[in-house]
Amino acid sequence: MARLDGKVAIVTGGASGIGRATAQMFAREGARVLIGDIDAPTGCRLADELRDEGHLADFVELDVTSAAAWSHATEAAIDLGGKLTCVVNNAGVTLVRDVEQTTLEEWHRVMDIHATGAFLGTQHGIAAMKANAEDCSIINRSSIDSLVGEGRFLAYSAAKGAITSLTKAAAMTCADKGYGIRVNTVHPGYIRTPLVSAEPQQFALDAERFEQEVASWHPLGRLGEPDDVAHMDVFLASEESSWVTGAEFVVDGGYTAR
Numbered sequence: 001m002a003r004l005d006g007k008v009a010i011v012t013g014g015a016s017g018i019g020r021a022t023a024q025m026f027a028r029e030g031a032r033v034l035i036g037d038i039d040a041p042t043g044c045r046l047a048d049e050l051r052d053e054g055h056l057a058d059f060v061e062l063d064v065t066s067a068a069a070w071s072h073a074t075e076a077a078i079d080l081g082g083k084l085t086c087v088v089n090n091a092g093v094t095l096v097r098d099v100e101q102t103t104l105e106e107w108h109r110v111m112d113i114h115a116t117g118a119f120l121g122t123q124h125g126i127a128a129m130k131a132n133a134e135d136c137s138i139i140n141r142s143s144i145d146s147l148v149g150e151g152r153f154l155a156y157s158a159a160k161g162a163i164t165s166l167t168k169a170a171a172m173t174c175a176d177k178g179y180g181i182r183v184n185t186v187h188p189g190y191i192r193t194p195l196v197s198a199e200p201q202q203f204a205l206d207a208e209r210f211e212q213e214v215a216s217w218h219p220l221g222r223l224g225e226p227d228d229v230a231h232m233d234v235f236l237a238s239e240e241s242s243w244v245t246g247a248e249f250v251v252d253g254g255y256t257a258r
């Protein structure tokens with residue numbers, strides 16, 4: 001038996017980076033996967049690749065800030081798999097600006113995509129999953145930046161902090177109401193994805209120096225790979241974690257332990 005046999009998941013931001021790795025690993029572990037993203041061409045290509053490998057997968061255009069798009073996505077997941085058992089609220093953008101540089105417009109945009117997106121995904125996920133008579137899981141992508149002070153990521157850190165707190169509150173509601181839905185956060189360190197590859201110019205470093213610099217911030221001496229995070233997502237989506245809720249899971253090569 002694969003670890004996610006019988007599971008049906010929506011993975012937001014599933015067209016790229018960590019979300020892509022999670023969608024692939026979920027499918028290979030037996031889950032039916034709906035990839036949700038604003039990048040339709042890339043998301044559709046990944047769904048095609050997964051189907052070519054023999055998995056049940058599809059793509060839905062999903063802007064995580066839209067409640068209507070979430071209603072459509074949860075219906076599409078149920079059409080695909082007959083039920084919904086997991087939502088991975090992973091979509092995100094970065095913004096390298098400190099407290100003095102951040103504009104109100106930038107603040108609202110980053111809060112909207114991360115905090116509002118995770119709120120809507122958690123709310124719609126609960127609505128679709130609470131009738132299921134089986135273990136269900138919501139996985140909210142936070143960051144090491146919700147745990148340590150990173151001046152250059154002001155709005156991003158605040159948005160990830162909001163995700164961490166809303167996760168614990170939603171986890172308690174689901175536990176108190178006996179819904180059988182667990183809600184947890186995953187906090188990656190620096191992971192090799194397009195989001196991080198866009199950063200060297202912010203540090204006035206070339207890509208190679210940037211990689212060495214970032215690796216040195218992590219005690220294990222390298223950047224993370226998307227699969228490092230996807231492995232944690234598989235654990236949290238599976239019944240191996242059935243006694244785990246309201247918790248923070250750091251996947252950061254030791255970054256926050258220093």
Ligand SMILES: NC(=O)c1ccc[n+]([C@@H]2O[C@H](COP(=O)([O-])OP(=O)(O)OC[C@H]3O[C@@H](n4cnc5c(N)ncnc54)[C@H](O)[C@@H]3O)[C@@H](O)[C@H]2O)c1
Pocket residue numbers: 012013014015016017018019036037038039062063064065090091092093113141142143144187188189190191192193194195196
């Ligand atoms: N890469 C890292 O080092 C790192 C570290 C900690 C946390 N994270 C978090 O992990 C998540 C994934 O990041 P990544 O590095 O894979 O980035 P990425 O840029 O590779 O992928 C992000 C995906 O989100 C999608 N997206 C953006 N806005 C969206 C919206 N409004 N609705 C739906 N989809 C949207 C993009 O199209 C893209 O496919 C993000 O939440 C990010 O903050 C990343």
